Every structure is written in C-alpha cells, then in structure tokens.
Amino acid sequence: MSIPESRHLAQRLLTYEAVADENSEPTGSAAFRVCAKLRRPLITLAGVAGFRSLLSRALTLARAQAPSLSAVQIAADGSLKGLDELASQIDEKQARDGGAILIAQLIGLLLTFIGEGLTLRLVQDVWPEAAFNGRVSEKEGKA
Amino acid sequence: MSTADKVKINKLPTGVPGLDEILGGGLPEFSFNIIAGAPGSGKTTLAHQIVFANATPERPALYFTILGEPAIKMLRYQQQYTFFDQAKLNNAVRFINLSQVVLEKDLDAVLEEITKEVEKTSPGVVVVDSFRTVVRKAQGGTTEVELQSFIQRLALLLTSWQATTFLVGEYVDGEIRDNPVFTVSDGLLWLYQAAERSSIVRKLQIVKLRGQASVPGLHTFRITHDGLQAFSRTLGLAGLARKMPSTRRLSIGIPELDKMLGGGIPEGDSVLVAGASGTGKSVLATQFIAEGIRQGDPGIVVVFEERPQEYAERASSFGLDLKTPRKEKKLEILYLRPLDLSVDETMHEILAAVQKIGAKRLVIDSLAGFEMALAPGFRADFRESLYRMITALTGVGVTILSTVEVNESFTEFPFSTYSISFLTDDIIRLRYVSIDGQLRKIMIVIKMRGGNHSNDIREYEITSKGVVIIGERLTDFQRLISGIPEHFNRSGNNQERSHKPRGKTKS
Numbered sequence: 076m077s078i079p080e081s082r083h084l085a086q087r088l089l090t091y092e093a094v095a096d097e098n099s100e101p102t103g104s105a106a107f108r109v110c111a112k113l114r115r116p117l118i119t120l121a122g123v124a125g126f127r128s129l130l131s132r133a134l135t136l137a138r139a140q141a142p143s144l145s146a147v148q149i150a151a152d153g154s155l156k157g158l159d160e161l162a163s164q165i166d167e168k169q170a171r172d173g174g175a176i177l178i179a180q181l182i183g184l185l186l187t188f189i190g191e192g193l194t195l196r197l198v199q200d201v202w203p204e205a206a207f208n209g210r211v212s213e214k215e216g217k218a
Numbered sequence: 219m220s221t222a223d224k225v226k227i228n229k230l231p232t233g234v235p236g237l238d239e240i241l242g243g244g245l246p247e248f249s250f251n252i253i254a255g256a257p258g259s260g261k262t263t264l265a266h267q268i269v270f271a272n273a274t275p276e277r278p279a280l281y282f283t284i285l286g287e288p289a290i291k292m293l294r295y296q297q298q299y300t301f302f303d304q305a306k307l308n309n310a311v312r313f314i315n316l317s318q319v320v321l322e323k324d325l326d327a328v329l330e331e332i333t334k335e336v337e338k339t340s341p342g343v344v345v346v347d348s349f350r351t352v353v354r355k356a357q358g359g360t361t362e363v364e365l366q367s368f369i370q371r372l373a374l375l376l377t378s379w380q381a382t383t384f385l386v387g388e389y390v391d392g393e394i395r396d397n398p399v400f401t402v403s404d405g406l407l408w409l410y411q412a413a414e415r416s417s418i419v420r421k422l423q424i425v426k427l428r429g430q431a432s433v434p435g436l437h438t439f440r441i442t443h444d445g446l447q448a449f450s451r452t453l454g455l456a457g458l459a460r461k462m463p464s465t466r467r468l469s470i471g472i473p474e475l476d477k478m479l480g481g482g483i484p485e486g487d488s489v490l491v492a493g494a495s496g497t498g499k500s501v502l503a504t505q506f507i508a509e510g511i512r513q514g515d516p517g518i519v520v521v522f523e524e525r526p527q528e529y530a531e532r533a534s535s536f537g538l539d540l541k542t543p544r545k546e547k548k549l550e551i552l553y554l555r556p557l558d559l560s561v562d563e564t565m566h567e568i569l570a571a572v573q574k575i576g577a578k579r580l581v582i583d584s585l586a587g588f589e590m591a592l593a594p595g596f597r598a599d600f601r602e603s604l605y606r607m608i609t610a611l612t613g614v615g616v617t618i619l620s621t622v623e624v625n626e627s628f629t630e631f632p633f634s635t636y637s638i639s640f641l642t643d644d645i646i647r648l649r650y651v652s653i654d655g656q657l658r659k660i661m662i663v664i665k666m667r668g669g670n671h672s673n674d675i676r677e678y679e680i681t682s683k684g685v686v687i688i689g690e691r692l693t694d695f696q697r698l699i700s701g702i703p704e705h706f707n708r709s710g711n712n713q714e715r716s717h718k719p720r721g722k723t724k725s
Contacts, residue, residue, distance in 0.1 A: 122315035
C-alpha cells in the first residue's frame with residue numbers, strides 16, 4: 076500500500092467517523108476520534124511509550140506537510156492535545172486536511188512496520204462494521 | 219493405581235517439526251514452562267510457533283510483551299515466518315504490552331494485570347516475553363521470598379485457568395541454581411547458539427519436563443523461513459520396529475563379486491567400499507543401486523560431490539539407466555549441498571527420502587563428502603550419528619553401501635580413515651597394485667559378518683560396463699596387498715616375467 080493509499084484509508088476512516096456521529100463535528104474532531112480509537116489497541120500492543128513514539132513520528136512527518144499542526148501536542152498517555160482547537164484557529168479546510176495528513180502518516184508508519192495485512196486487521200478490529208478489505212481502497216481510488 | 223486411574227495429560231503440539239518427538243509426544247497441557255537461552259537463540263520464534271500452533275478463538279493465546287523486543291518490531295519480523303497466520307491476530311492471538319506496569323508498579327500490579335486479561339479471555343496458551351525483565355525489575359526492591367511468592371501465585375493462576383504457560387527469558391547456564399523460577403517450572407527448554415570456527419551451531423535441550431519422558435541430550439535445530447525445525451538425536455527412529463533378520467542376498471550387479479560375497483550382500487547389511495581415488499568405488503555403488511532397481515528394490519543415492527543430473531549422466535556412460543527410475547520415483551538422488559549442515563539434519567533428510575519411496579537400498583557416496591558437508595562443529599558427532607542412522611536403517615531391512623576414500627599407501631593396508639569399520643558388516647577393499655610397469659587394480663572382500671566369503675584377491679578393470687572382474691585369483695604374486703607385489707614361482711624360482719591383463723582393457 077503506497078502513501079496515496081494510506082491517505083485514502085485515512086480519509087475513509089475520517090469520513091466513517093464523521094458519518095457515524097449524527098451530530099457530525101468538524102473533521103478535526105473526526106481525526107481526534109480516529110486517533111483515540113487507534114490508540115487503545117496500539118497501546119495494548121506496543122505500550123504507551125510505543126504508541127507515543129509512533130504518534131510523535133507521525134506528527135513530525137505531518138507537520139512538514141501541514142505546519143498548522145505545530146500547535147498539536149501529544150500527552151503523556153498518548154492522547155492528542157490541540158487538534159480540536161485547531162479548527163477554531165485556522166481555516167476549517169486546513170484543519171481538516173491537517174487531521175487527515177496526521178492520520179495518514181500514522182497509518183503509513185503502521186504499514187511500514189507491520190505491513191498491510193496486520194494494519195488492515197487492526198483497523199478492522201477497531202471499526203468492525205466498516206469494510207476495509209485489502210486493496211479495496213486502491214481499487215476504489217482508481218475507479 | 220492402575221493405568222486407567224491415572225490422570226491423562228494431554229500433549230499440545232509445538233508446531234516445531236521434530237520437537238514434539240523430543241518432548242516425548244508434545245507439551246504437557248497446563249504446564250508452566252521456561253524457554254531460556256541467550257539473545258538470538260530463537261526463544262521468541264519458538265514461543266510464536268507454539269502460540270500459532272495452538273491458539274483458537276475459543277482458547278486464544280495471550281502474548282505479554284515486557285520491555286524486550288518492541289511489539290511492533292516483533293510483529294514486523296515474526297510475520298515473515300510461514301507459521302505466522304495474520305488471520306489469528308487479535309482473534310486467536312492477542313499481544314498485550316505490560317512494560318508500563320512493570321516499570322511503574324510492583325509485582326502485585328503485574329499479577330493483577332495478567333489475572334485481569336486471563337480471566338477475561340480464558341486463554342489456552344500464555345507467554346510472558348521477557349519474564350527475565352519482570353524478575354530483574356522485581357529484584358530491585360523485592361525480597362527473594364516475595365519474588366518466589368509472585369512466581370508461585372502466577373503459576374497457580376495460570377494452571378488453575380487451564381493455560382499452558384511459557385516464560386521466555388535470557389538466562390545463562392549458571393543461573394539455573396537458586397533461581398525460584400526454575401524450581402517452580404514444570405518444563406525447561408534451553409536453546410543454545412555457539413560459533414564453532416566459521417559456523418553457527420544451534421542446539422536445544424529439554425533440561426526438565428515433569429510428567430513425561432523426553433529425549434535426553436542436546437538436539438540440533440535450524441531456523442529457516444518456516445521457523446524452528448528440530449532434529450532429534452534419535453533421528454525419529456526410536457520407535458521403529460526391528461525387522462526379522464533376512465536370509466535374502468542382494469546382487470551387487472557384478473556376478474563375480476556376488477560370488478566372492480558368498481551369493482551377494484545379505485539384506486540389511488552395511489557395506490563399506492574402501493579404496494583410493496579412481497579405484498571405482500562410485501561406479502561399484504552405482505551398479506549396486508542400478509541392480510536393485512532392476513530387481514524391484516527402490517533406492518536412494520546420497521551424493522555430495524556432484525549433482526544428481528551429473529550422477530545420472532555418468533551412470534549412463536556405463537550403460538546404467540538411472541533417469542527412468544528417477545522419473546518413476548523408484549530412485550532418488552539426494553545432493554546435499556556442502557553448507558553448514560548438522561549431521562542430524564542431514565540424516566533426517568536421508569531418512570525422509572528413504573521413508574518416502576520405501577527404499578531398500580541406500581548408497582552414501584562418499585563418507586568423506588558427507589563429513590565435509592557438515593559444519594565443523596558437527597564433525598565431532600559424525601561417527602556417532604552415522605552409527606545411529608546405520609543401525610536404525612539396517613534394523614528395518616535397508617541395505618546400505620557407503621564408499622570411503624583411503625589414502626593409498628604402499629606400506630599399509632587401511633580399510634578406512636574414519637575408524638568406522640566397526641559399524642559395517644561387510645568391507646570390500648579396492649586398491650592399486652604395481653605390476654609389470656602398470657598401475658592395476660585389485661579387489662578383496664575383507665570382512666563379511668554374515669558368513670563365509672571368498673578370500674581371493676581378484677584383478678578388475680573399469681570398462682564401459684562398469685567394474686568388471688577380469689580374472690581368477692592372482693596366484694602368481696606375493697605381497698599383493700602391499701601394492702608392490704613380487705612374482706611368485708611355485709617351483710621356488712622367483713623371477714620377473716611379463717604379466718598381461720586377462721580381460722579387455724579400458725578403451
């Protein structure tokens with residue numbers, strides 16, 4: 076799965092989170108929720124320190140593409156701080172894009188380290204009702 | 219107590235080929251085990267193999283990781299093995315990181331966390347990797363009694379919850395004494411890895427296993443993309459029923475030699491063909507295997523110095539068709555690459571081939587090549603392992619012909635440089651002799667355990683038909699086996715005279 080594909084998967088997760096909530100919050104919150112939902116299984120797997128390291132790397136990579144993320148921080152427990160506030164500080168689209176980039180980088184790191192199969196399995200476990208079957212995203216992207 | 223009254227201990231498969239046999243049938247269910255060894259010895263891979271072999275959604279495996287290899291990296295590497303089934307992840311196999319609990323809290327908190335997960339999932343298998351880290355952390359501010367109490371409570375919990383447990387740890391030999399974890403454990407599997415000259419030798423030992431008889435001693439193992447594969451010292455032959463001694467004689471494919479052998483090689487014998495380079499050992503061995511095929515005996519040829527295709531081609535030049543029986547699966551030519559092979563691993567491959575085609579004849583060409591193919595560290599075990607294999611195979615009726623190159627000496631008459639004559643039933647010696655300005659060849663049957671044999675010394679040649687005996691016994695010479703014979707005149711006059719071969723010469 077390439078970087079565009081990881082972005083596509085990230086976008087699907089964000090959309091899913093946004094749609095899942097009837098009182099759909101701004102996309103920045105969707106990114107926060109995606110991150111929070113991924114946090115739990117990743118902490119179980121890699122520990123808080125392991126998850127913080129991954130998220131920290133993802134945030135650094137994402138900041139290079141979305142400088143507005145510089146206001147976002149990672150708390151000691153691995154939760155994100157400042158992502159929700161981002162929408163009120165900058166343009167809403169910018170905030171949405173920043174959140175998507177961060178999630179895409181996090182998923183990109185997982186793909187790099189544990190591969191597509193295990194990453195999709197992990198995602199599927201978090202969002203069991205959603206369909207993330209292998210390279211569906213790629214096919215959809217090309218369609 | 220009768221057998222019927224005894225509790226039956228189920229045995230779990232390890233998922234490691236060869237290891238179940240070493241363990242005496244598998245891992246005792248609900249046992250509390252240690253997997254110990256130095257870093258890089260294969261402990262985590264072994265634990266993963268056991269986990270994936272046994273975990274089901276109903277009885278999942280819990281894999282607690284603690285301050286050892288980061289879980290993400292562990293998954294990254296372990297998924298490269300063929301046994302790693304991604305479909306089982308988070309379903310039948312669950313990884314849980316306890317690093318923070320260990321770092322920030324005490325042993326009670328660790329036990330509480332493990333208890334919580336065990337009670338929630340009712341696992342069939344539990345792994346703590348690395349348990350050594352838990353112990354190290356505990357030793358900082360914990361008394362030995364508290365540590366022992368923790369281990370005891372952990373063992374009780376996991377056994378009560380019907381989990382088979384593996385504590386993985388980096389230990390060295392000296393630590394086995396006075397360590398409470400070894401006292402409490404039911405099983406102790408120790409993995410070793412040592413560099414011997416330029417090779418790496420991996421061995422494992424079942425140091426302790428309650429409730430069942432494991433195979434004692436050090437067993438070699440290898441780690442490939444399939445994970446660990448173990449090679450029992452018994453070569454998996456311990457349970458083979460011995461065949462009743464046979465009276466059948468097997469033709470070697472050389473009628474005159476069959477006569478010298480008293481009618482052929484007794485079935486189930488081990489025959490050694492010894493001679494210098496170029497004396498025709500391999501040709502004779504090929505005739506033996508080809509004759510077997512002709513008579514309906516499937517055969518195996520193990521070669522180390524040439525590839526199967528080349529071997530079959532060379533046989534063709536002597537009019538021996540090995541290609542057809544190869545296609546028909548009546549003959550297998552095993553080429554064992556000269557790499558860092560362990561002797562048991564090599565023999566395992568030979569045995570698998572023998573069993574696959576139901577071989578009745580086996581040729582090992584040559585013992586020197588066999589030994590050279592082994593990692594230097596394994597050569598010390600060569601004779602012992604060879605003895606075990608030959609004894610086991612001949613016991614079930616396989617007839618083995620091995621070739622061995624000996625340094626030709628004109629002052630000595632060695633049978634073998636390997637001092638393995640004791641494990642052969644029959645010895646055929648080929649050697650050069652200097653006669654009338656020619657280097658000619660003679661053949662002698664030195665020994666036949668199964669009966670009488672000819673004492674004749676016969677001259678032979680290698681022709682387009684293979685090894686051909688060309689004359690009656692050589693009565694006109696003395697000191698033939700010295701390699702430098704003298705003409706012998708029965709009338710008492712020793713004199714030089716012309717002696718020409720009585721058969722046709724090699725073209």
